[in-house]
Each structure stands twice: as structure tokens, then as C-alpha cells.
Amino acid sequence: MCVITKPSFWFFVLLLLFVSHWNCFSIEGDTLLIGQSLSASQTLISQNGIFELGFFKPGASLNIYLGIWYKNSADKMIVWVANRESPLNNPASSKLELSPDGILVLLTNFTKTVWSTALASSVPNNSTAQAALLDNGNFVIKDGSNPSAIYWQSFDNPTDTLLPGGKLGINKHTGKVQKLISWKNPEDPAPGMFSITMDPNGSSQIFIEWNKMNLNYYFNYSYISNENESYFTFSVYNAEMLSRYVIDVSGQIKQLNWLAGVRNWSEFWAQPSDQAGVYGLCGVFGVFHGNSSSSCECLKGFEPLVQNDWSSGCVRKSPLQCQNKKSTGKKDGFLKMSILTLPENSKAYQKVSVARCRLYCMKNCYCVAYAYNSSGCFLWEGDLINLKQSEIAAGRAGAEIYIRLAASELEPQIGSGSIRTGKGKLPTGLEIAVKRLSERSGQGLEEFRNETTLIAKLQHRNLVRLLGSCIEWDEKMLIYEYMPNKSLDFFLYDANRGQILDWGARIRIIEGIAQGLLYLHRYSRLRIIHRDLKPSNILLDSEMNPKISDFGMARIFGGNETQAHTNRIVGTYGYMSPEYAMEGLFSIKSDVFSFGVLVLEIVSGKKNTSFYHSDTLHLLGHTWKLWNSNKALDLMDPILGDPPSTATLLRYINIGLLCVQESPADRPTMSDVISMIANEHVALPEPKQPAFVACRNMAEQGPLMSSSGVPSANNVTITAIDGR
Numbered sequence: 029m030c031v032i033t034k035p036s037f038w039f040f041v042l043l044l045l046f047v048s049h050w051n052c053f054s055i056e057g058d059t060l061l062i063g064q065s066l067s068a069s070q071t072l073i074s075q076n077g078i079f080e081l082g083f084f085k086p087g088a089s090l091n092i093y094l095g096i097w098y099k100n101s102a103d104k105m106i107v108w109v110a111n112r113e114s115p116l117n118n119p120a121s122s123k124l125e126l127s128p129d130g131i132l133v134l135l136t137n138f139t140k141t142v143w144s145t146a147l148a149s150s151v152p153n154n155s156t157a158q159a160a161l162l163d164n165g166n167f168v169i170k171d172g173s174n175p176s177a178i179y180w181q182s183f184d185n186p187t188d189t190l191l192p193g194g195k196l197g198i199n200k201h202t203g204k205v206q207k208l209i210s211w212k213n214p215e216d217p218a219p220g221m222f223s224i225t226m227d228p229n230g231s232s233q234i235f236i237e238w239n240k241m242n243l244n245y246y247f248n249y250s251y252i253s254n255e256n257e258s259y260f261t262f263s264v265y266n267a268e269m270l271s272r273y274v275i276d277v278s279g280q281i282k283q284l285n286w287l288a289g290v291r292n293w294s295e296f297w298a299q300p301s302d303q304a305g306v307y308g309l310c311g312v313f314g315v316f317h318g319n320s321s322s323s324c325e326c327l328k329g330f331e332p333l334v335q336n337d338w339s340s341g342c343v344r345k346s347p348l349q350c351q352n353k354k355s356t357g358k359k360d361g362f363l364k365m366s367i368l369t370l371p372e373n374s375k376a377y378q379k380v381s382v383a384r385c386r387l388y389c390m391k392n393c394y395c396v397a398y399a400y401n402s403s404g405c406f407l408w409e410g411d412l413i414n415l416k417q418s419e420i421a422a423g424r425a426g427a428e429i430y431i432r433l434a435a436s437e438l439e440p441q442i443g444s445g446s447i448r449t450g451k452g453k454l455p456t457g458l459e460i461a462v463k464r465l466s467e468r469s470g471q472g473l474e475e476f477r478n479e480t481t482l483i484a485k486l487q488h489r490n491l492v493r494l495l496g497s498c499i500e501w502d503e504k505m506l507i508y509e510y511m512p513n514k515s516l517d518f519f520l521y522d523a524n525r526g527q528i529l530d531w532g533a534r535i536r537i538i539e540g541i542a543q544g545l546l547y548l549h550r551y552s553r554l555r556i557i558h559r560d561l562k563p564s565n566i567l568l569d570s571e572m573n574p575k576i577s578d579f580g581m582a583r584i585f586g587g588n589e590t591q592a593h594t595n596r597i598v599g600t601y602g603y604m605s606p607e608y609a610m611e612g613l614f615s616i617k618s619d620v621f622s623f624g625v626l627v628l629e630i631v632s633g634k635k636n637t638s639f640y641h642s643d644t645l646h647l648l649g650h651t652w653k654l655w656n657s658n659k660a661l662d663l664m665d666p667i668l669g670d671p672p673s674t675a676t677l678l679r680y681i682n683i684g685l686l687c688v689q690e691s692p693a694d695r696p697t698m699s700d701v702i703s704m705i706a707n708e709h710v711a712l713p714e715p716k717q718p719a720f721v722a723c724r725n726m727a728e729q730g731p732l733m734s735s736s737g738v739p740s741a742n743n744v745t746i747t748a749i750d751g752r
Contacts, residue, residue: 060126060159061172068092068119072161073099078270079107079165083119087215091115094124094134094143095217096165096182098270098286105293107165107189107272108182110134111143112217130157130169130179145169145180165191187217190262190273197226197252197259206259208275213337221308221339222279226260271296279306304368304416311341312411315367323524327415328363329437341411346434350393358435360390362398368416370399370427374406389432399429459510460495476504479580486552490544492567492577508577512570516630517563526633526667533572534630534668538680539705540574541566545623546698548576549616555585557614561622562603563629583614602636602646606719607692617692621719623701624687631680633665648688648718655685655715679708685715 058074060066071082080099083092084106094110111134116122121137134143156172157179171177183194188210190196195206207225212218249262264271270286283297300306303316303323310316310324311333317323326332326342333340349360377385385405389395394409412431438451451462476499483494496507516537519525529537541561548556558576565578581598597604597612605621607613625636628651636647654660660681661674683704689695694716696704704712 058161060124060132062126062128062130062157065123065125067123074161074163074165076163078163079161081161081167083116083122086217089215091117091216092119092122093217096161096167101286101293106217107187107191108167109187109217112187112211112219114142116142126157126159126169130155132159132169132180164193166193188220188275192263192271193261195257195259195261196224197257199257201256208273208281210275210279211277212339213277216337220277221311222275222277222306224275224281226258278303279309308413309338310415311338312413313342313344313415314338315415315417317417327365327412327431329431329433341413344434346436348393348432348434360432361435361438362386362389362430363433363438364428364430365417366428368427369414370406370429371397371408371412371414373410374399374408376403377405377407378403380405386430389430395432397429397431399427401427459512461508461510463506463508476506476580478582479506479578482554482556482579482582482584485554486548486556486579488544488547488552489573490540490575491547492575511567511575513568513572515564516566516568516574519568520563520629520633521635523667526665529572529630531668535676535680537566537568537572537574538627538630541576541623541626542698542701542705544574544576545619546702549619549698555616557583557585557616558619558622559583559608559614560599560603561619561626562600563626566626585616605692606690615692616697617695620687620695620698620701621692623698624684624695627680627684627687628663631665631677631684632663633667646720649721651681651685652718652721655681676708679704679712682712682715685718686713688718689716690719691716 058072060072066072066082068083071080073080077099079096081096082094084095084097084104085092086106093112093115095106096108097104097106110124116134116136118136123135123138125133125135127133132145133141136142157169158172159167159169161167165182167182168178169180171179183191184199184204184206186194186196186206186208188208190208196208198205205225207223210220210222212220249260252259252261262271262273268287271283273281273283276282280298280300280303282295284293285296286293303309306316313327313330314324315327317325324338329345330342331345332338333343349358377388380388382400382405385398385400385407388405389398389407392407392409395407396410397408397412399406451460476497480494480497483491487493492511493509494506495509498505498507513519519529545558545561548558556579558579558581560578560581561576565576567575567577569575597609599608603622603625605614605618608618625648628647629636632647632651634647638647651660651663654662660678663681664677683701686704687695687701704710
């Protein structure tokens, strides 16, 4: 029997703590010694605090990786990843360890190896090997007694980034190639679809599939070739500058620089110069249509194979008839689209008519598209890649290609009442837009007849024209004139497309909407209250002239009628006047309120509801705050640059604020608005506080509810039934 006295007991406890502390190393500094390990909560920091190595999660991903990043970069810019193809998922049991044989091993579940340095030659016995993170971002295994003896280094194993002093080349002994390979997507560092390396044929050129690299002279670029290896490297002349090359998920090779004192990365050079020059950026059956991070979309009838991963491309939603064992009896069809250039790998047929060209493709189940021009007939089999949509502002027509789709994908789109442009042509060749109402839409037979009756009797250059209608069983369709430039919201809220709407175009759109409303309120054969005026219901023709659309929710006023009451509130949150949203009262001043919101959105390029998480709640409150602080010019959309006249800009902001005042009696009529626009030298009244500014609690109760009890999205027409 062993009796432990109190002094012996505490000595035993201290001994346990000492042993525990010895086995659980606290990593401080830039070096990992043999037998030490780095846990998920620890990092190595280079000597001068430039780089940091540790475990990280990219974006919203739950996967864990070991990587290196700039220590003082707020956005944690990753420059190297060890286990890019083998993510970890349990930080508590993950660690990086320098084993007794001098090999770095990344372990999960404490013992399972997911990545290691796998040295080509073993470290000498009884060595003083150590792993160190250097100030140039290189992570090395070296001999502690002879620092020049490097056994392994991350510079020999780059991921998507080349740092000064890093290598891009070929080891002539082992044949190992150093190349930069992009991430698969912003949240997955696995090898993506773009890469850059030395020319494998041995020249001094950087091998880029789609273009050559034009290097600049602010940096020292070197091509090294000796009996051991050949590689490309670079260094910076200015020691205060940080620089790096990266093969980006956009498919562009970029050089990014960071100057001391600036504290942010700036793009110095990129090749291709914009995303439009990147081959196959959007994958198979994906279409590139802009120069932003979200510039890819699938062809109509296709959907992404993997969400947020365009390298995987798109797949058909519905199989073609010849591929479908359960045939519906409906033949496949073709969707025409304009693109900048035709895809490669086509089969060409000369001296063939356009009808014969279409027939050739239809009879071949492997044919996915055809095109016909002065050079003949072109058919495509298999996957389509490198599709680029023509930009409206490009000033040139794209090549026409016809994409093969299942019959079900060529039927008019079912929506909640919004007009979809594009689906067919009349026998005369006139392009049309079809609006099809489903049983599930908020618009029923009453709204359909309402819109047909109203718009057929309305003729104005700023109202969309109805060409025809059809009712058969449960099908309800309206045929409109085709609007090639879609709707105002397509341009207004996009940083790239918004540049097409210069200040002059925005003024013309405001004036056109005002003229259309004035016609509805005063000069048409019927006095019409639209009740759902918003950017998605403002269509734009080929010259960017606005046309008011979607009259399913409109109401006719009698000759002596000035105000009406309804128990069925329809409209869109953010554009509804307070008296209508809360009491069901509507008049021409309800449309004036919606117009005022539109004016402020057009000036600012922002949605009224985009300020939900700010202290001003919405655009109206933000504008009012700037107006009272004599900072109203700050409201202007920054992509507009300098307006031709600050007085004109302030005048339109003033008009917008007058239209959104709390009391309907204070708001101008559309006749007054037209006069304010036309007589620019006449002083305007000072606006009163806009609606909803003092009643934040209304918005905090949540969005208006549809009749089914489901909250409405900001850009979707809603119906709220209020029992009385």
C-alpha cells in the first residue's frame, strides 16, 4: 500500500503538468523543430511579420486547409496551400508535424496522413532539421546547423501564386514541373481549369494556352537554365513593395502589388486584359456576358452542374426527344441567340440552304447547334464552349447561332406576371415577347382581362404595345412588342451594365416615365392608376427609351373620381405609398410616390430596399439625411463620374423627394413634375420629410405577405389581403 502525503501529491501534480506542457509545444516564431507539431489554433509567423502559416477555411466553406498568407492583409490573401486536394474537416484532431526523419506531415485524426513533403532524398541521420517560414513567403525544411542546406521548399511546389524569388520551371533531373494552377472556385483551392508554366519544349517562353505574356520593366525577370534545372523567376527593385503573380479563378494571370502605406492590393497587370479574352471561362454550355465575378450564366434550358462552380459547366434540364426513352411526341426546337464569335470544332457544309442546314442538325441526335451565314452551314456536336453574349453597348451585331432544346424548354416562360423578352417572330418577321400566366401566378383571369382591356385602348410612345392575346382552357397569353434591352433593373443595379446608362440616358428615362404617367393620369381615354410602377416594369427599346409595362394591377378611375379604397392591396414593397400600403387608399398620388422612388433609384443606382441593415433603413431615409446635411450630391451613382451640372442633379433629387412626401396632398401631380423638369430655372419648393422615415417599426415587422402567407421578394409583385 502506498500512501501519498499532501506534499508528495502536489509534487506529482506539478510533474504531470510539466510533462503535459513538454508534449504540447507552444509554437512561437517562425520555426518548427523535429518532434514539434502545429495545431489548428497555432500559426508560424516569419521573422519580420510579413507572412503567416497556419490552418484556414476559405470563404463559407467548412473544409480546412494548411496555407500561407500575408500577415497584415485584412482579407487573408492566401499564397500557398499544402493540402489543396485533401481538405480536413476536424480541426481538433488535425496538426502539422515535423517527423524525426525530417519530413513535414499533415495529420488528421491524429495519425492519418493527408499530405507530406515526401522528400526526394532523405535527410541525413541525426540531423538538426527544422521547418521555417521565411520573410519571402517560402516555407522550407533546412539544416539548423547549416541554413544553406535546403531539403524541401514550398517555392518548388507553388499552387496559384508566384512570389518574388519563387520558381516557375522544370527540374532537369526529376522532370518535375513547377506550374501555377488556379483554384477551382473562390471557396475551393483544388486545382482549377487554368494553369501557367514554362514552355515544355524548353524555350524561355511562359506557356499560356490562349495568349503570350507581355512582361513589364518595373521588376527584374529572369530565366535560369543550368545543368540542374531551368525556371522563370522575378524580383522587385523596390524593397518596400510586395508583389505576387496569381493564376486567378477568373482565368486571368494577374500581377498584384502592395506599396508600403497603401495597405491594399492593386492590380498592376493582367493577361488576358479582361475576362472576355479567357477561353471557356463559363464551362460547357455556359455563356459569358460581362466583366464581373458573376458574369456567367447557363444557356436557356440548361442549369449549373455544380452551384457556384463554372468549371463544371451546365447540363440540360430536359433531355432531347431522341435521347428520351419516354417520348412526349413533341419535336425538339432551336433557340436563336447572338454571340460575339462562333464556337470552335464545327462541321462545315457549303452550298446548303438554311432550311437544309436546320434539317441536317435536326436529324442528327448528336447535333446541339447550327449556324448559317455567307460562308455556309455549320453544325456542332457534343459540348459547346467559349460562348460569349453580345454586349448591347458594343455597337456590333454578334454571330447568330441556333441552340437545340427540348420542346418543353421553348415554351413561353411561366412567371408571376413579368414580361419575358426573346421566345418568337410573327409571319411578317416582327419579333415578339410572350407573357404567359400560370395557375400559380398572382395574376388570374381578372388581371388578365384587365390588362388586355386597358393596354389595348392605350397608345403612347412610353407605354408598351399589346399586339395580341389568347385564352384557351387554363392558358392565358399576351403578345407584346419585343424590347431588346430588357428592363431598367437589368442595367440600373449592375456595376458594369450601369455604365451604359450615362447621365443623359438617365434623364431621358426619367422624362419618358413621367410622360407615360401623365398620359395615363390625364390624357388617355381612361384615367389609369398603374399601382405597380417599379424598374422591372420599365422596359427599354433599342434606343433605351422607356416604356411602362404590366397593367394587370392597374385601376380605372371615373371622371369625377379622385381616390378609391380597396381591401386587396397589390404592389411591390419599397414602391407603395404609405396611405395605400397601410389603409388601402390609392389615387394618382400613389403612382407619383412610386415615380419619386424611381427617380431616386435612377440617380443613385441603388434599390430603395438595399439599405435595410443600415441606420436609415431605405433609400428615402438615406436621401433625406444627405439633403438635410447639404450633401445631396453624394447620392449620385459613382459610375457616372462628374455630372454635367450639379444644379441639374440637385433638381432631380429635389423632384424625387417632393414625390415621396408623407402626405398625398403635398406631392405634385405628374403635370407639375413635367413642368418642374421643363422649366429648369424656376425654383422648386423645399420638400417635407419622406414617408416611412419616422416609422422604422413598420419595416421591422417584416415584408408584406402574399395571400399564401409567403413573404414577397423585393422585385416580385405581391398581393396582401387586409380583412376589415
